[in-house]
Amino acid sequence: MKQLAILLNDFNFECIGTAQTDDENVICESLKRFGAIIGNIEDEREKMLTLADKHIIESLEDFRKKQIGGVKENKKKFDKKTEKFCQSQERFLNMSTKKPENTIQEVSNITYSNQA
Numbered sequence: 001m002k003q004l005a006i007l008l009n010d011f012n013f014e015c016i017g018t019a020q021t022d023d024e025n026v027i028c029e030s031l032k033r034f035g036a037i038i039g040n041i042e043d044e045r046e047k048m049l050t051l052a053d054k055h056i057i058e059s060l061e062d063f064r065k066k067q068i069g070g071v072k073e074n075k076k077k078f079d080k081k082t083e084k085f086c087q088s089q090e091r092f093l094n095m096s097t098k099k100p101e102n103t104i105q106e107v108s109n110i111t112y113s114n115q116a
Contacts, residue, residue, distance in 0.1 A: 002042045008035025 020028070021100045088110055 004033045005039035005042060008032065008038065011035070059107060 008031045012028060
């Protein structure tokens, strides 16, 4: 659209005779005004998009990086700890009751220390 505005501003009839007619002059002036209006609209549109990007898009990207990224990291840590805890529980549950009491106590201590 910016290019159209430039073309309209620079528009000029080529004369067959020595001078342009009144109608040709009116048309040229109208096209120049129209081109100027389109140029102004394009300038304002660019300003609006720049401000929208600055205030909305950048804020959303910052939120996504800081807030959501932190939550994802915490979830990964939680999943790892949960997996370790579940493995400890499985080892404890799979132990034979015939094992000595101190072995069961060791596994129990490991399980509880993983919870903390």
